[in-house]
Amino acid sequence: xxxxxxxxxxxxxxxxxxxxxxxxxxxxxxxxxxxxxxxxxxxxxxxxxxxxxxxxxxxxxxxxxxxxxxxxxxxxxxxxxxxxxxxxxxxxxxxxxxxxxxxxxxxxxxxxxxxxxxxxxxxxxxxxxxxxxxxxxxxxxxxxxxxxxxxxxxxxxxxxxxxxxxxxxxxxxxxxxxxxxxxxxxxxxxxxxxxxxxxxxxxxxxxxxxxxxxxxxxxxxxxxxxxxxxxxxx
Amino acid sequence: xxxxxxxxxxxxxxxxxxxxxxxxxxxxxxxxxxxxxxxxxxxxxxxxxxxxxxxxxxxxxxxxxxxxxxxxxxxxxxxxxxxxxxxxxxxxxxxxxxxxxxxxxxxxxxxxxxxxxxxxxxxxxxxxxxxxxxxxxxxxxxxxxxxxxxxxxxxxxxxxxxxxxxxxxxxxxxxxxxxxxxxxxxxxxxxxxxxxxxxxxxxxxxxxxxxxxxxxxxxxxxxxxxxxxxxxxx
Numbered sequence: 001x002x003x004x005x006x007x008x009x010x011x012x013x014x015x016x017x018x019x020x021x022x023x024x025x026x027x028x029x030x031x032x033x034x035x036x037x038x039x040x041x042x043x044x045x046x047x048x049x050x051x052x053x054x055x056x057x058x059x060x061x062x063x064x065x066x067x068x069x070x071x072x073x074x075x076x077x078x079x080x081x082x083x084x085x086x087x088x089x090x091x092x093x094x095x096x097x098x099x100x101x102x103x104x105x106x107x108x109x110x111x112x113x114x115x116x117x118x119x120x121x122x123x124x125x126x127x128x129x130x131x132x133x134x135x136x137x138x139x140x141x142x143x144x145x146x147x148x149x150x151x152x153x154x155x156x157x158x159x160x161x162x163x164x165x166x167x168x169x170x171x172x173x174x175x176x177x178x179x180x181x182x183x184x185x186x187x188x189x190x191x192x193x194x195x196x197x198x199x200x201x202x203x204x205x206x207x208x209x210x211x212x213x214x215x216x217x218x219x220x221x222x223x224x225x226x227x228x229x230x231x232x233x234x
Numbered sequence: 235x236x237x238x239x240x241x242x243x244x245x246x247x248x249x250x251x252x253x254x255x256x257x258x259x260x261x262x263x264x265x266x267x268x269x270x271x272x273x274x275x276x277x278x279x280x281x282x283x284x285x286x287x288x289x290x291x292x293x294x295x296x297x298x299x300x301x302x303x304x305x306x307x308x309x310x311x312x313x314x315x316x317x318x319x320x321x322x323x324x325x326x327x328x329x330x331x332x333x334x335x336x337x338x339x340x341x342x343x344x345x346x347x348x349x350x351x352x353x354x355x356x357x358x359x360x361x362x363x364x365x366x367x368x369x370x371x372x373x374x375x376x377x378x379x380x381x382x383x384x385x386x387x388x389x390x391x392x393x394x395x396x397x398x399x400x401x402x403x404x405x406x407x408x409x410x411x412x413x414x415x416x417x418x419x420x421x422x423x424x425x426x427x428x429x430x431x432x433x434x435x436x437x438x439x440x441x442x443x444x445x446x447x448x449x450x451x452x453x454x455x456x457x458x459x460x461x462x463x464x465x466x467x468x
Contacts (some may be wrong), residue, residue: 001236001237002235002236002237002334003235003398005322006237009261066288066334066338066342067344067346068338068341068342068346068347068348068349068353069338069341069348069349070350071346071349072465073342073345073346073347073349074345074349074462074463075457075463076466077345077346077456078456080460080462081457082454095342096341096342096345096346097336098279098332098339098341098342099334100236100300100334100338101340102301104300104302104303104332104333104334104335104338105332107302107303107332108300108302108307108329108330108331108332109310109330110304111302111307111311112301112305112307112308112311112330112331113302113305114302114303114354115302115303115304115305115308115356116304116356116362117353117354117370118353118354118426119300119351119353119354119374119377119379120302120348120351120352120353120354121306121351122350124350127464127465128350128351128464128465134312135376135377135378136377136379138377139373139374139376139377139378139379140353140373140377141371141374142369142373143353143369143370143374143377144366144369144370144373145353145373146307150240159360168279193328194251195450196304206356212364221375222311222312222315222433223315225284225311227308227311227312228308228395229309229312230285230304230309230362231362232307
């Protein structure tokens with residue numbers, strides 16, 4: 001966590017977020033007003049935060065690594081703008097505080113898989129049609145990006161990672177021996193990382209706490225590390 | 235800066251890095267051994283760090299936002315591996331500490347331009363052939379990613395941003411009215427952000443302290459913010 005975020009948490013009145021993330025900070029700052037909602041209750045969470053801010057309270061919305069990457073920063077801005085049309089922004093001041101998203105913290109565990117151009121794609125089709133996800137996977141393969149996958153699997157979609165690997169293999173731009181890696185429970189109990197081939201990744205039982213890395217054509221396995229060179233070594 | 239990095243700086247013996255970044259931390263930790271080299275002396279810097287570590291000293295290599303994103307983590311790993319072939323790793327222990335890369339800190343200034351799938355591309359052709367950069371730009375446009383550009387211009391290549399915008403426009407996947415933004419001197423004196431169209435970006439005099447954002451087809455301008463919705467609002 002950045003110093004800037006720690007300071008915001010230390011100075012605020014209310015902390016709101018997805019249940020799992022709120023529980024990660026509650027121990028550090030027990031004497032705050034808390035509001036936590038489960039998955040699919042994102043809008044409710046944001047509206048609560050905006051309502052408290054309108055009352056003049058200082059609210060921190062806790063997301064995962066970075067609130068701007070598959071986080072709530074966008075929805076809060078959309079809801080504030082919608083309100084603005086109706087009754088003015090009511091003196092609500094918003095700051096988005098950047099953080100270390102899982103793409104970066106998982107990459108650090110593996111070595112340097114994202115050290116050259118890369119693409120980040122979520123495999124969750126809850127908010128994005130699967131056809132668009134497939135289109136992005138194929139384009140990322142064509143562009144020879146290193147690829148980081150969020151939400152590679154979930155209870156309701158255990159086969160998404162396998163389907164994604166099949167799209168990449170069918171693209172013709174990579175083979176089963178492409179260097180891949182994954183990081184799980186990053187920065188939490190049970191943290192682990194693993195390097196494997198794309199063929200092995202296709203059959204790996206990833207879960208929703210896993211972040212997946214697919215190398216570019218330049219990515220190499222160096223011992224227990226996954227490295228995409230920038231060319232300095234050459 | 236994360237707590238983890240501050241702690242590493244507080245506990246280390248030596249701090250090494252690109253001159254500009256070293257100067258940003260020297261004031262905080264004046265009583266360390268410092269070694270700074272200019273651009274193009276990356277390898278020298280890494281070798282110095284490894285040599286000090288082999289002597290049993292604790293060394294922090296300071297990169298920009300995240301040492302794993304266009305940073306030195308990969309080169310250090312490559313050099314350590316090369317040494318390992320010759321004489322063993324000599325007890326050098328390496329940890330990559332993730333940080334907030336400019337893509338994320340600049341995005342926070344602009345709102346939430348990277349809140350859905352995105353691609354990160356450097357326009358520097360010092361280490362990557364320009365043809366490969368063009369291929370990645372075209373693929374990112376085809377995949378309808380939000381795009382973040384690093385190194386949009388430099389003294390020796392003032393026209394790279396214009397050439398990149400032309401590639402995107404020629405791709406047929408975006409028009410001149412595509413929502414774009416940029417952040418400059420992020421977290422430093424002279425920090426600024428700006429939202430504009432792709433047509434305006436094409437003629438913008440970006441410099442090497444500028445990070446550029448090109449929206450996906452879903453990205454919208456909301457007041458002074460740039461937001462790529464995830465779909466929660468719909």
